[in-house]
Amino acid sequence: METPYSSKSVISIENLDHYFGKGQLCKQVLFNINLTINAGEIVIMTGPSGSGKTTLLTLVGGLRSAQSGSLQVLNRQLCGAKNGQLTQARRNNGYIFQAHNLHGSLTAIQNVRMALEVLPKISPSEMLERSQAMLQAVGLGERLNYYPDNLSGGQKQRVAIARALVSQPKIVLADEPTAALDKQSGRDVVEIMQKLAKEQGCTILLVTHDNRILDIADRIVYMEDGHLIRNGVGTMAMNE
Numbered sequence: 689m690e691t692p693y694s695s696k697s698v699i700s701i702e703n704l705d706h707y708f709g710k711g712q713l714c715k716q717v718l719f720n721i722n723l724t725i726n727a728g729e730i731v732i733m734t735g736p737s738g739s740g741k742t743t744l745l746t747l748v749g750g751l752r753s754a755q756s757g758s759l760q761v762l763n764r765q766l767c768g769a770k771n772g773q774l775t776q777a778r779r780n781n782g783y784i785f786q787a788h789n790l791h792g793s794l795t796a797i798q799n800v801r802m803a804l805e806v807l808p809k810i811s812p813s814e815m816l817e818r819s820q821a822m823l824q825a826v827g828l829g830e831r832l833n834y835y836p837d838n839l840s841g842g843q844k845q846r847v848a849i850a851r852a853l854v855s856q857p858k859i860v861l862a863d864e865p866t867a868a869l870d871k872q873s874g875r876d877v878v879e880i881m882q883k884l885a886k887e888q889g890c891t892i893l894l895v896t897h898d899n900r901i902l903d904i905a906d907r908i909v910y911m912e913d914g915h916l917i918r919n920g921v922g923t924m925a926m927n928e
């Protein structure tokens with residue numbers, strides 16, 4: 689199923705449909721989605737509530753299984769993939785969600801380190817060094833041993849970014865990463881994401897309602913009622 693990673697596109701979606709429920713309760717929520725995302729691109733997906741953005745993001749992330757059409761992520765076909773194959777696919781991704789999902793009983797550095805524990809051939813000292821360096825990169829070098837409860841919302845989200853990026857994933861998927869943050873903290877976290885992703889050459893697909901961060905995107909795509917209705921370049925697409 690897996691072919692050597694060669695093409696420039698890391699995410700390639702063709703004629704993707706998605707349904708929730710069965711029988712009479714079956715409801716189609718994605719309709720004929722076509723989208724190609726290239727290596728290193730930052731793509732923002734926006735659109736009204738209920739339009740299908742999170743559903744599409746979770747399909748790309750292998751967090752639910754794609755049913756109909758074609759969904760290739762890093763040359764791996766996820767449509768019809770088995771649970772084991774989805775688990776493998778998830779290892780290539782970093783995830784950042786609105787509610788940062790940090791473990792309250794672990795310190796900042798322990799939370800970040802957890803993302804490295806699934807990697808083969810990495811020594812405890814390397815895990816520690818990389819976690820420390822990544823927390824320094826997000827401006828939390830002085831907060832390594834703080835528990836989430838003792839960090840602000842913006843700081844917690846920066847720990848979540850460090851955790852998502854520490855394993856140098858090819859793809860980062862972010863769902864409303866600034867929703868719980870004030871204007872300045874929101875701006876700071878996306879700028880950190882943008883800078884680190886560009887340094888690592890990683891691709892970002894980010895869902896947001898936050899118009900204040902649209903300018904960090906290389907491209908903005910717009911969903912409405914389960915259809916991808918605009919597939920534009922930069923903020924130009926939003927000003928049509």
Ligand SMILES: Nc1ncnc2c1ncn2[C@@H]1O[C@H](COP(=O)(O)OP(=O)(O)OP(=O)(O)O)[C@@H](O)[C@H]1O
Nearest residue numbers: 708709717735736737738739740741742743744911
């Ligand atoms: N697990 C589920 N079971 C049934 N229907 C679902 C499920 N998850 C989402 N839906 C429905 O699918 C549609 C798309 O939802 P989705 O969460 O993808 O939209 P969204 O654009 O991300 O919305 P928001 O911006 O509010 O997060 C909605 O009609 C929603 O009610």
